[in-house]
Amino acid sequence: MLLKKELIEKTIATGLSTGADFAEVFIEDTSSENIQLVGGRVEKANGSKIFGVGVRLALGFQSVYGYTNSKNPDDIVKLASDLSKSFSSNKVFQAVPLIKLEVGTHHKAKISPRDVARSKKVELMKAAYDAAKNYDPVIVQVAIMLGDSVQNVLIANSEGRFVSDERTHVRIYVQAVAGKDGVMQTGGEGPGSAMGYEYFFEEFDITEAAKDAARTAKTMLYADECPSGVIPVIINNKFGGVIFHEACGHSLEATSVAKNASVFCGKLGQQVASPIVNAIDDGTIENAWGSANFDDEGYPQQRRVLIENGILKSYMVDKLNSRRMSHEPTGSSRRESYRFSPTSRMSNTYIDNGTSTFDEIIAATEYGLYAAKMGGGSVNPGNGDFNFSVSEGYMVRNGKIAEPVRGASLVGNGAKILWNIDMIAGNLDRARGMCGSASGSIPADVGQPTLRVSSITVGGKKGGK
Amino acid sequence: MMNFELLFQTAKEKGCSDVSVFLTNRSELSIEVFDGALDKYEIADTASMVVRGVYNGKMGTFVTEVLDDKMIPSIVDAIIESAKIIDSLDDAIIYAGDKEYVKLEGLVNEDLKNQDVALKIAAVKELDQAMHAADPKVTIVETMYSETTRRVLLQNTKGLKLENSVNSAMFGGSAIVKDDTDQRTAFDLVVSNDPKDFNAAKLAKSIVSDAVAALGAKPVPTGTYEIVFHADALATLLSAFQGIFSAETVQKNMSLLKGKLNTVVGSPIVSIVDDPFQKKSSRSRSFDDEGVATKYKALIDKGELKTYLYNLVTAKKDGVASTGNGFGNAIAPINLKFLPGSSKLDELVKSCHDGLFIKDVQGAHAGANPISGDFSLQASGFVVKDGVIGAPVALVTVAGNFIQMMKDVVLVADDLKTGYYGITTPSIKVASMAVAGI
Numbered sequence: 001m002l003l004k005k006e007l008i009e010k011t012i013a014t015g016l017s018t019g020a021d022f023a024e025v026f027i028e029d030t031s032s033e034n035i036q037l038v039g040g041r042v043e044k045a046n047g048s049k050i051f052g053v054g055v056r057l058a059l060g061f062q063s064v065y066g067y068t069n070s071k072n073p074d075d076i077v078k079l080a081s082d083l084s085k086s087f088s089s090n091k092v093f094q095a096v097p098l099i100k101l102e103v104g105t106h107h108k109a110k111i112s113p114r115d116v117a118r119s120k121k122v123e124l125m126k127a128a129y130d131a132a133k134n135y136d137p138v139i140v141q142v143a144i145m146l147g148d149s150v151q152n153v154l155i156a157n158s159e160g161r162f163v164s165d166e167r168t169h170v171r172i173y174v175q176a177v178a179g180k181d182g183v184m185q186t187g188g189e190g191p192g193s194a195m196g197y198e199y200f201f202e203e204f205d206i207t208e209a210a211k212d213a214a215r216t217a218k219t220m221l222y223a224d225e226c227p228s229g230v231i232p233v234i235i236n237n238k239f240g241g242v243i244f245h246e247a248c249g250h251s252l253e254a255t256s257v258a259k260n261a262s263v264f265c266g267k268l269g270q271q272v273a274s275p276i277v278n279a280i281d282d283g284t285i286e287n288a289w290g291s292a293n294f295d296d297e298g299y300p301q302q303r304r305v306l307i308e309n310g311i312l313k314s315y316m317v318d319k320l321n322s323r324r325m326s327h328e329p330t331g332s333s334r335r336e337s338y339r340f341s342p343t344s345r346m347s348n349t350y351i352d353n354g355t356s357t358f359d360e361i362i363a364a365t366e367y368g369l370y371a372a373k374m375g376g377g378s379v380n381p382g383n384g385d386f387n388f389s390v391s392e393g394y395m396v397r398n399g400k401i402a403e404p405v406r407g408a409s410l411v412g413n414g415a416k417i418l419w420n421i422d423m424i425a426g427n428l429d430r431a432r433g434m435c436g437s438a439s440g441s442i443p444a445d446v447g448q449p450t451l452r453v454s455s456i457t458v459g460g461k462k463g464g465k
Numbered sequence: 466m467m468n469f470e471l472l473f474q475t476a477k478e479k480g481c482s483d484v485s486v487f488l489t490n491r492s493e494l495s496i497e498v499f500d501g502a503l504d505k506y507e508i509a510d511t512a513s514m515v516v517r518g519v520y521n522g523k524m525g526t527f528v529t530e531v532l533d534d535k536m537i538p539s540i541v542d543a544i545i546e547s548a549k550i551i552d553s554l555d556d557a558i559i560y561a562g563d564k565e566y567v568k569l570e571g572l573v574n575e576d577l578k579n580q581d582v583a584l585k586i587a588a589v590k591e592l593d594q595a596m597h598a599a600d601p602k603v604t605i606v607e608t609m610y611s612e613t614t615r616r617v618l619l620q621n622t623k624g625l626k627l628e629n630s631v632n633s634a635m636f637g638g639s640a641i642v643k644d645d646t647d648q649r650t651a652f653d654l655v656v657s658n659d660p661k662d663f664n665a666a667k668l669a670k671s672i673v674s675d676a677v678a679a680l681g682a683k684p685v686p687t688g689t690y691e692i693v694f695h696a697d698a699l700a701t702l703l704s705a706f707q708g709i710f711s712a713e714t715v716q717k718n719m720s721l722l723k724g725k726l727n728t729v730v731g732s733p734i735v736s737i738v739d740d741p742f743q744k745k746s747s748r749s750r751s752f753d754d755e756g757v758a759t760k761y762k763a764l765i766d767k768g769e770l771k772t773y774l775y776n777l778v779t780a781k782k783d784g785v786a787s788t789g790n791g792f793g794n795a796i797a798p799i800n801l802k803f804l805p806g807s808s809k810l811d812e813l814v815k816s817c818h819d820g821l822f823i824k825d826v827q828g829a830h831a832g833a834n835p836i837s838g839d840f841s842l843q844a845s846g847f848v849v850k851d852g853v854i855g856a857p858v859a860l861v862t863v864a865g866n867f868i869q870m871m872k873d874v875v876l877v878a879d880d881l882k883t884g885y886y887g888i889t890t891p892s893i894k895v896a897s898m899a900v901a902g903i
Contacts, residue, residue: 035550038717043555044794045547048528049536052511064506069513069530079508086506118550141718177719177836184721184837226841228687228862228901259499261605261641263648341507376831378843382605382641382650385860387828387843409832409841411860411901457684459841459862459901 002027002154002164003053005098007073011055012095012158014080019089020057022320023080024157026296027053028338032149033113037125039141040133045118052338055080059087063320065341096160107287109168109196113148116197121146124172124200131207132176135214138221140179142214146172148197155298163298169289169443170199171432174210178217185223185406187216187373187392192432194443195287216373216392219404226393226408226460232368233410234361234396234452239374239431241446243453244279244351246377247386247414252306252314254321254332254344255438256381263384263415264312268327272312273418276354279307281316283331283347289432290347290444297333297342304330306349307418318344336440343439350447354424358450361423363399369408369458370394370401376433377410384414409459417453425450467532472516473622476541481518481525483559484544485621487754488514495611496586498593503586504607515754515793516540517559520548524557526794558777561623563758566751569742572631574658577612585610588663592638595669600642600677608638609654610663613747625756633747635885636663642676649859651676653697656883657745675824678847682859684902685848691820692863692895693813693849696882698826699893703737703801704886705833705840706867710764711796712779714835721838721868722770731768731871736804738763739774741789743800748887750799752789759789759799765871774798802889806877813876813894815852821900822847822854823863838867844900861902870895 008025015023030050036043052069053076064086066079125144132142151167171192178185189209193199200206235243248264256262264272273279283301285291292301297319305313317325318333321344334345362370370393377388390408394401430447469486476484490512497505516527518541525548527540548557592608612634619627637654653672655662694702714720722730731737741759743749750759755777763771775783776791790796814822823846833840841864848855876894883889 033547038553041553042551043553044526045550046526046528046794047543047547049531051531062503064508066508067511068509069511071531071533075510082508083506086503118546122550143717143719179718184719186834186836228864228899230687230903259605259607261607339509339511341505376828378828378830380650380827382639383648385827385843385845387832387862389828389832389841407839407841407864409828409843409862409864411843411862413860457860457862457901457903459843459864459899461839461841461864461866461899 002029002152007076008156009095009098011077011080012156014077015055015057015084016093016095016158018084019087019091020059020084021093022058022158023095024056024297025053026338027154028151030149030151031114032147035121035125035146037129037144040129042122050337054338054341055083056341057083057087058320059089061324067338093158095158098156098160098162100162103293105166105293106284107194107291107293110198111196111201112168113150113170113196124206128172128174128206128210131210132174132214135211136218138178138180138218139176139214141177143175144172155294155296157298161298163294165292165294167194167292168196169194170197172200172206174213176214176217178221180221183221185217185220187213187220189213190432192289193287194289194291219392220406223404223406225462226405226458227462228458228460230455230457232365232452232454233456233458234365234368234370234450235374236372237427237429237448237450239446240371241350241430241448242374242377242388242433244448245346245349245446246379246388247412247417249346249349250379250437251381251384251414252316254315254317254325257315258321258324262381267312270312271310272415273307273310274421275310276424277307277310277418277421278352280305280352281346281349285348288348288445295331295333296335299329299331301347302331316344316346318342334439334442336442340439345437345439345442346435346444348430348445350428350430351424351449351451353426353428353449354451356423356425358425358427361425361450361452362396362401364423365396365452366398368396370396379414386414387411405460407460411457411459417456420454420456421451422454423452468534469620471534472537472540475537476518476544479541479545481520481544483622484516484518485559485619486514486516488512488618490616492614493612494582496589497607497609498589499607501590501593516544518544518548519557519559520545522557523548523551555778556781559621559623560625560756560777562625562756566758567742569749569751571744572749574632577632577634577658577660578614580660588636588665592665592669595665596638596640596673599669599673602642602644602677603640603673604643605641606638611635615747619752619756621756627752627756629750631747631749633658638668638672640673640676642680644680647680649676649679649682651679654885658747659745679845679857679859682845682857684860685821685858685900686903687901689897690900691817692898693817693820693822694893694895695822695824696880696890696892697884698823699803699890700884700886700888701826701829703803703888703890705829706835707798707801708835710774710798712773712775712783713796715773716779716782719836722773725770728770729768730770730868731765732874733768734806734877735765735768735871735874736763737765738802738804739798739800740802741799746800746887748799753791754793755791757787757789757791762788800887800889803891805879805881805891808876808878810878810880810892813878813892814849814854816876816894817849818851820849821858822849826863840865840867861900864899873897
């Protein structure tokens with residue numbers, strides 16, 4: 001065990017001693033490894049060991065948080081004592097005794113990263129490098145980043161919750177650069193999973209992803225600049241789901257909803273999207289990138305239907321924000337590490353399948369942009385304005401995919417774009433992302449089938465038609 | 466605390482030729498106020514250590530937050546194991562040190578260090594009240610203060626031992642304002658290590674007036690416009706593209722500045738420097754993570770590219786001296802600064818016939834490609850028609866290429882500002898850029 005139960009109980013009792021109505025201890029031990037290969041050679045290899053303890057106390061809406069990476073019991077109890085000075089009430093709450101809840105894992109790692117020789121990891125990376133580099137002579141550079149981590153957490157609170165969880169993640173990122181005549185364009189793919197190295201040894205062929213990154217870079221090298229304007233945009237599946245993640249997902253997190261700072265406040269049960277839209281955030285999908293057995297407050301991860309037939313069904317809510325809202329917590333509390341107090345975050349978020357097909361959507365579009373691959377984006381939850389970049393785009397003319405275009409970005413408003421989704425295909429697939437927000441950078445899947453937005457602002461260097 | 470001598474000795478016994486430790490101790494305080502009440506209060510004390518060791522001429526690295534002596538054997542093993550897989554031709558260098566290091570004064574501000582926490586909380590509450598009181602359209606206010614005290618210690622088997630301490634704080638807030646038809650937000654903060662710089666009244670007024678001015682913002686017609694970038698927007702852009710100055714990206718064929726030394730990469734009024742000694746900056750340092758003395762240097766001087774940023778390895782490859790920019794695993798500027806011009810912001814605006822005054826750009830982590838230099842970013846600001854600021858603008862994109870933009874800078878203002886990214890910028894005017902709207 002990461003810390004003795006008696007020490008955790010003492011820390012909780014100290015935290016409650018001045019009137020806090022809730023105390024929580026989060027203990028983390030993470031070992032990880034990152035290897036970087038550029039130009040066919042391993043340039044950097046770092047291992048790391050993270051250990052820390054986070055203590056959170058709350059009274060009503062007010063919460064305090066502190067962390068340390070000392071293992072010394074006195075330092076940990078002193079942290080709780082220092083934090084408790086924020087409260088002064090005569091009513092002292094008693095902690096419920098801790099009884100460890102033992103459950104099996106839903107996200108088993110068969111081949112732990114710690115059991116894989118570094119040379120094996122390098123073999124994977126070199127195979128990916130060769131696949132991308134040999135794709136075409138215009139590929140001038142390829143960089144491969146491999147990262148794996150095993151995070152062990154122990155979470156306990158004054159309500160008697162006491163759980164541990166082990167989260168294993170592996171990921172390889174391939175970046176290919178195509179260059180000619182002083183112009184450089186890139187393509188990237190970043191497959192990964194919440195499991196061990198069986199993902200790369202048995203389930204997923206990294207060389208296919210590497211070739212695809214090279215193909216994107218080459219295609220974009222010969223692409224024209226994207227024109228600007230307000231046009232229909234067909235957004236492909238997998239990472240295309242970043243549109244929902246940015247445009248709506250963040251605004252459905254209690255972090256903004258609880259403070260009445262989201263455009264979706266007070267809209268539960270109301271139509272917020274076109275009736276063909278169903279959106280789900282599911283932290284229970286087996287071995288998915290954003291899954292875990294427990295959230296970072298120690299409650300089971302859940303499947304949350306956010307939008308059903310266009311009607312808003314649920315927000316994503318953590319325990320403390322639920323105090324501000326008349327909404328039960330949804331097991332959505334997450335954090336990057338003990339260095340962050342947890343808050344409501346997405347896990348694996350996607351728009352569900354519709355009834356059209358990919359071909360039907362292209363054929364039904366006289367003029368528009370087909371965003372085959374999306375980059376990242378961001379949103380202002382206060383008004384829902386979002387942006388995201390297209391990393392591989394094509395013009396669509398007369399119902400057919402036409403010439404490739406580069407440098408496009410899409411801007412719009414989250415609340416409005418949901419109404420403008422007019423066709424959804426049946427090819428749902430998800431892709432990996434790192435989501436940055438109040439409680440740090442966490443693994444999160446995005447996903448969707450190919451879908452069409454009837455009109456959205458496309459920005460590119462070429463300017464207007 | 467770990468016994469470094471024991472670590473060094475163990476590593477040498479197992480075959481490492483040289484070893485270096487870089488220890489960071491950090492104390493943090495962060496305060497947030499929401500609706501007049503203390504919403505978040507965070508304190509932290511952490512220590513983290515990067516150990517680098519040379520084994521068979523290759524550099525192995527391990528980062529640990531567990532600092533007891535029991536960790537030593539596993540640290541040494543991990544360093545050797547990681548060194549074994551490295552097949553890069555780069556040298557592995559542990560540095561013996563420079564003759565002289567600039568002595569930095571005032572990086573730890575005693576007033577900040579000694580100020581009572583209650584006063585800090587009071588200041589955040591004062592900002593909250595001032596923002597609520599600034600305009601009836603204000604609906605939601607969040608205000609924050611965060612303070613970091615950081616001590617770094619570098620010690621290696623070549624006998625080098627260097628230490629540096631800084632403290633710094635951020636004081637800021639965001640407001641949501643609402644009228645009958647629209648809702649807008651604005652955010653700003655002040656970065657300093659001097660509590661006297663945290664003026665709640667002034668900050669409240671500027672945040673709220675920014676938010677209110679943006680009410681009713683709409684896209685403009687798609688086209689090309691003269692663009693005035695506010696200092697904040699330029700800082701976001703510069704932050705996204707700062708990697709192009711790294712000698713590592715240049716040597717790996719991933720920088721647009723490859724082969725451009727001593728050539729024109731910007732207009733004659735563009736000068737960008739890296740100033741490691743900037744006052745009140747928590748990033749200021751007299752040595753980098755490799756122990757090399759830092760120095761003030763012009764990256765772009767009057768439009769001409771003067772140097773890349775080097776660490777020890779990349780400098781050796783190019784046959785030059787390290788510029789003292791080796792940080793962690795990467796090469797990075799310390800305090801990047803776009804030097805101010807002589808114009809007033811007002812003059813930049815007045816010079817536009819058909820322009821946009823861009824206050825803010827969003828999404829640079831995805832919409833700006835540091836390798837190609839291309840960007841297309843969500844932007845907001847104001848219409849400028851015949852020199853007069855007009856209606857607020859939102860949900861447009863401004864697109865271009867960073868190098869082309871540097872060449873198209875026609876005016877530089879004198880309104881220097883150090884922002885969230887630790888980058889100091891003035892406002893600039895760019896002759897013309899593509900804007901997508903309606």
